[in-house]
Every structure is written in structure tokens, then in C-alpha cells.
Amino acid sequence: MDAIGILKQLKNKGVRFTPQRQAILEFLLQTVSHPTADEIYHHVKANFPGVSLGTIYNTLNMLKEHGHILELSYGDMSSRFDGNPQNHYHVVCSKCGKVVDLHRPLIDMDQEVMEKSGFIILGHRMEFYGICPECRQGEQFN
Structure with missing residues (x-):
């Protein structure tokens, strides 16, 4: 599913979407690198200097809970995130x-x-x- 479809689906569930949240989602959908939250933060911060790491984590948790991304945990390493939830x-x-x-x-x-x-x-x-x-x-x- 593309970003617009996911945004519509989440909006129908009452989830508010900011431009920062949309940038996080779009980055995850277009990358194949399985980035960490910190890597996502630095990418989004380039276009949204006021974005906080808290916004990144909250958005990642929300997208994961709704089944739109995967969190790949590796014990003592940072979790990585995958825009392909299949x-x-x-x-x-x-x-x-x-x-x-x-x-x-x-x-x-x-x-x-x-x-x-x-x-x-x-x-x-x-x-x-x-x-x-x-x-x-x-x-x-x-």
C-alpha cells in the first residue's frame, strides 16, 4: 500500500497525521535500508528541523500497532524498521x-x-x- 492509502486508512481510524508523521511514513516506504529510529530522525530532521526523537518513536509505534511497518529487534542492537509489513x-x-x-x-x-x-x-x-x-x-x- 502507498503512503496516501495508509494515511486515508489511519485517518478513518481517527489517527491525526502531521507533515512530520507523513515524512516518516514516506521515508520508510521508499527505503530498503531498514533504518534505526535515529537514522529516521536525522533524515526527517533535514526537512523538519523542529521534529523531536519522541515524535519519531511515537509515530513508529503507532505505525507498528496499526500493522503498517515491522520493528526488527536485535537484542542489544537498536531496533530497525521495515516499511514492508508483509x-x-x-x-x-x-x-x-x-x-x-x-x-x-x-x-x-x-x-x-x-x-x-x-x-x-x-x-x-x-x-x-x-x-x-x-x-x-x-x-x-x-
Whole structure:
């Protein structure tokens, strides 16, 4: 869904949208970099110098709660945000933290996991870890 469609949907739910919130949403929809809140803040601040980090976090939380973005948490690293809320896989660089989408069919294991664990599965997330091409330059990896 594009930014206009999301904005209309949120407006129908009573969510007020400011130009700063729209800039946050548009940035997430057009980037493939899976930025941190701090990176989003610096990008939006270039056009809206008065924007606060609180506005960034509040907007990200609201967009996540309404299912329009994903938050990718990595333990002690900063969360990263993905403008594509559809279930998909990621590859994460263990050196620099870069996250990229992995485009491949989803593995449908939810039913098998439910049967073996007794859990009701609400979804799953799979990520691969490695060293990105930029970090590998000049280093030897097997």
C-alpha cells in the first residue's frame, strides 16, 4: 500500500497525521535500508528541523500497532524498521548490522510447529546472519 492509502486508512481510524508523521511514513516506504529510529530522525530532521526523537518513536509505534511497518529487534542492537509489513525474511550483517530483504517463498512450518509444540502460532520470523559484501572487502572469510 502507498503512503496516501495508509494515511486515508489511519485517518478513518481517527489517527491525526502531521507533515512530520507523513515524512516518516514516506521515508520508510521508499527505503530498503531498514533504518534505526535515529537514522529516521536525522533524515526527517533535514526537512523538519523542529521534529523531536519522541515524535519519531511515537509515530513508529503507532505505525507498528496499526500493522503498517515491522520493528526488527536485535537484542542489544537498536531496533530497525521495515516499511514492508508483509512476512518476509532478512539477512543481517554481523559486523555492521546492515539488514537486507531476502526475496524467496516463505517456509510454511506454522502447522507443524503447532502440532509439535502445542503453541498457537501467530507468526514467525527467520533471519540469516553473515558478513555483507562491504564488510568483506579486503578480508578473508571461508
